[in-house]
Amino acid sequence: MTSPSPHPAPDAAAPLVVQDWERLSFRVHRRAYRDADLFAAERARIWERTWLYLGHETELGPNDFKVRTLGGRPLIFTRDAKGELHAFLNSCPHRGTVLCRETQGTSKHFNCFYHAWAFHNTGEVAAIPDPSAYADEEYKASMRLREVARLEVFEGFVFVSFTDDVPPLVDHLGPAADYMRMIGEQHVAGMEVLPGTQLYGVRGNWKLAVENAMDGYHFSPTHNTFVGYLRESGFAVDDDDQYAYNLGNGHSLLILTGHGGRISMLWEPRFGEDERVRTAEHRREMEQRLGSERAHLVADESHILFVFPNLLLFDLEGLSIRQLEPVAPGHTDVRAWQLAPRGEDPAVRDLRMRTMVSFVGPGGLATPDDIEAYEAVQRGIEATAGDGRAELDYSDMSRGMADDGTGRRGRSTDEGAMRGFWRHWATVVGAGGPVDVGTPPAGHPEPTPLPSKRPHGLDEILAGLETGNEVAAR
């Protein structure tokens, strides 16, 4: 065994994504989860060219900083004394040393220990020891901290791009934007990220985490014990009449109405009697502030929103933000935060923490089983790697494919949201989009029409998307 790879070189000729419109099958080649060359292509064509979720603006007060890694690049996420947000490359412009070796803190300066260069948190050079050895002041000033190419904030969510060649953030978000806006509308005082990050690694490809979040089919079998707990607490979980939506640009959405139970918005018995009273009061406030139709959309539906490529918003009992950072084909780092109303009643905050943490995160009653699923897939797909029967090395995502391109929305327990993700992935990663067998339906598979009670402005956004560049290019 001289090869470092545990399996033979992937069959580069086998198509990555195949949609067969006669058999109504949709298949993804499993090298998409394990091939190092494809991983490098994803870094170059997705993570270096797309808006990426960095963090939330409420994580930082003046002069606070957090270090993060996106697309393998170490970054400093900071807010200067004037309140402006920055994302600096966490690397000294001099010789490349990691500049900030703390994970978080408060500082007006970043100092490189190696040669004692110092920088203001606006990026300007503060001091270079013995500067007379450099040509002039201009040269010294050129050594300011390197920033990401673009940084934009939408409703408190901070995104960055490593290239200038990206559309405005709100165009990238498309219909996903309104579902992010709804989060801020839940409470009159707005939302804030709570301290304490769940930072953990999983032995699985990042796309398995995306699939899992958009997969209502796994909920009952995988989370059998959690569903049992919910039922015992007087809450029936129902997967009927719930739908998945492709929002274009790789974004997707599950709208869950049968998983109810939303703290301060939709009461269920396990939340207790005090919370029932508070929920009713809060609903009255929301209806006054937002109008009854919007209040209904914001309060009564649970959402799982995926913003391509690295942000998942779990707007369920409470609100959890999850950021995916691919480290290697079979290794993904995850950061997760709780987003909660500012100035929340301590009793509600306590309920929120217990309720959300009980479900999400690597120590919860449900997420460990999801992680078990990604990790078991990652191990299991070695079974077909390099098999002479090439057709075996595909994963199947055909559930509900008869709905694609018909304008019908797919059920949350089908696999339509995953198909939307993979179609976009196959296009942007340079595979030329999915390979069609047979004749595709006249109507394009995405975006899916959203429910009739659409958020304000969404009809216009969708109308733009249907004639937009991305669809026209296919």
Next chain:
Amino acid sequence: MTALDTALPGSTRTVTRAEVEDFLFAEAALLDAQRYEEWLGLFVEGGRFEIPTTDAGDTPASQGGYFVCDDWDLLRARVKRLRSRKAHAENPASLTHRMIANVRLLERDGDELSVAANFLVHRARDGHTNAFPGRYAHRLLVTEDGLRFRLRRSVLALERLEAGARLSFIL
């Protein structure tokens, strides 16, 4: 959870470090053997189990990120889950091996005793082994015939949970 210990009267009797060590060692043996029902019997009714995130510091469980913040209901649900074949993340169960050291009695307030200890738990599963070093910061109820957890708190001495190191077992 307000009438915590009505069924179990507290005591102001003297407790030695040896007694606390025996309690923690016996607990470790129960957990390594996956005897979860008996383990739950080491708690007072209304007891809690917490694991803060690796960056949380002393943030109270009600105010910040936690890996585990179980009240009594959730703790019982966790044990019920672990006993089920359908707790997929722990079926088959992780192989765990616990070392407990540096046990200290920190503070005594009536029938309550605060104790600290260091732990090192090794967990093997799926061909990998993860090490979980950390310290306990427990609050124990002293009774006439033993000790019970009011708060069982495990604080990781890690910067993060490394790949595969999910907390599907009891840390």
